[in-house]
Amino acid sequence: MAKKIRAIIKLQLQAGQATPAPPVGPALGQHGANIMAFCKEYNERTARAAGSIIPVEITVFEDRSFTFTLKTPPASDLIRKALGIEKGSPAQKREKVGTLSRAQVKQIAEAKMKDLNANDIDAAMRMVEGTARSMGVEIG
Amino acid sequence: MPTLGHTEMKRANVASEPTWLEIAVEVAAIDTDVAADILRQACPGGVAIQSASRYELDSDSYVADGDALALVCGYLPAGQDSERLRRSLRLAMRAAPLEHPPRWRRVRRLREESWSDSWKKHFGVQRHGRALVVKPSWTRYRLKGGDIVIEIDPGMAFGTGQHPTTAMCLRALEEQLLKGADVLDLGCGSGILAIAAAKLGATHVLALDLDPNAVRATRENAAANGVADLVGVREGTLEGGGGPFDVIVANISGLTLERLAADLARSLGPGGSLITSGFLDDAVVGLSNALEGTGLTIVKVIDDGVWRAIIART
Numbered sequence: 001m002a003k004k005i006r007a008i009i010k011l012q013l014q015a016g017q018a019t020p021a022p023p024v025g026p027a028l029g030q031h032g033a034n035i036m037a038f039c040k041e042y043n044e045r046t047a048r049a050a051g052s053i054i055p056v057e058i059t060v061f062e063d064r065s066f067t068f069t070l071k072t073p074p075a076s077d078l079i080r081k082a083l084g085i086e087k088g089s090p091a092q093k094r095e096k097v098g099t100l101s102r103a104q105v106k107q108i109a110e111a112k113m114k115d116l117n118a119n120d121i122d123a124a125m126r127m128v129e130g131t132a133r134s135m136g137v138e139i140g
Numbered sequence: 141m142p143t144l145g146h147t148e149m150k151r152a153n154v155a156s157e158p159t160w161l162e163i164a165v166e167v168a169a170i171d172t173d174v175a176a177d178i179l180r181q182a183c184p185g186g187v188a189i190q191s192a193s194r195y196e197l198d199s200d201s202y203v204a205d206g207d208a209l210a211l212v213c214g215y216l217p218a219g220q221d222s223e224r225l226r227r228s229l230r231l232a233m234r235a236a237p238l239e240h241p242p243r244w245r246r247v248r249r250l251r252e253e254s255w256s257d258s259w260k261k262h263f264g265v266q267r268h269g270r271a272l273v274v275k276p277s278w279t280r281y282r283l284k285g286g287d288i289v290i291e292i293d294p295g296m297a298f299g300t301g302q303h304p305t306t307a308m309c310l311r312a313l314e315e316q317l318l319k320g321a322d323v324l325d326l327g328c329g330s331g332i333l334a335i336a337a338a339k340l341g342a343t344h345v346l347a348l349d350l351d352p353n354a355v356r357a358t359r360e361n362a363a364a365n366g367v368a369d370l371v372g373v374r375e376g377t378l379e380g381g382g383g384p385f386d387v388i389v390a391n392i393s394g395l396t397l398e399r400l401a402a403d404l405a406r407s408l409g410p411g412g413s414l415i416t417s418g419f420l421d422d423a424v425v426g427l428s429n430a431l432e433g434t435g436l437t438i439v440k441v442i443d444d445g446v447w448r449a450i451i452a453r454t
Contacts, residue, residue, distance in 0.1 A: 009189075010190075010191065011187070011189070013185075013186040014185075021160075021215075022215030023185065023186050023214070024186070025252070026160075026162070026215070026250055026255045027213075028255075030255060032261065034302065034303075035255070036299075036300065037303050044419060045420070047393055047395045053186075074173055075173065131173065131177075134236055135177075
């Protein structure tokens, strides 16, 4: 039997900028996990990715010890970076904020592949396209 | 959509009555990323996603249950224009291409203590090296002969003695000849290392940190330990150098240490020692090279779990 798990918590945080403030404090504090220790290690592990959102999946065990794994930035973050825009469109149907080429979609899908529930690259690309459309980004 | 800067959120966090609003929405697992993205626009501090997990016999492990609902939570400092923000969040969510309609939870008001207290329950008395004893301010301890007790209330600052990097720095400080020494604690956090240096015999300790929370915590902890007259605390860093110091202890991050290597070396007096920690194994080679490049000699690299510390000399 695997070590008993108390909670699996996913956080989307700015790389290198975790603090004991929400969302980290309430998410870990309610399970008695050491908030400061998490912040320190997350910031150390993500220091080189400053400016990106680096999601983290934290597994807190019954003895309140924990491990975490870092994930690739959300597709929306990668799309914003690829297009050099700050945020998506507030009215994505009427107002388009940019066009993503098929090659860029594939590049993002490849980067995200290991974290997506996609069986192949085509399915991953469809997920990336869906996210792009929801941001008011067209696919070229 | 108006957004809050990270600094503004931190400021709100140290206000006299810090409260936060938790905005939570329940979505289908497939919609988690889109919902998280929308919430993150209003809550740049980040979002939390709680997914159900199930035990998988084949892999003998717990995995996220992709069929269950996920709860996406964002946090806003209370007092911000939260009502307007919540309205725009609902509108944005309604316009988003979600597979299933989201279900909004009632907004919860959180006080900072509600999570900081739960963590405090797990912070007890610890011994480090031969004589150092670190204890939380809210715990009683019966002194034994030769004990040097450091009482710490970490507040929101890092440094309770529980983290391996702090523990390694405490042990390394104890091994230095600190009687009459001039010491610098760079990135002082709760002030635990600065206080340890003062209690181990240093005649003057300068404690620096960029975080005002840490500066305040160090001042309060130094006073509570009766070493306020020995520990000078300042908000700032070491850019350009300072000193000269007999001992510098810096428990920060590998990249920052590498960047500050020349300033650290320049700030050490003849025969001075440098204690660095706060990094993992992958930073040891780069930092060692950077320190040796300034003319310092690496005395030893020590480890505690995944964490490392490097001791160097002029």
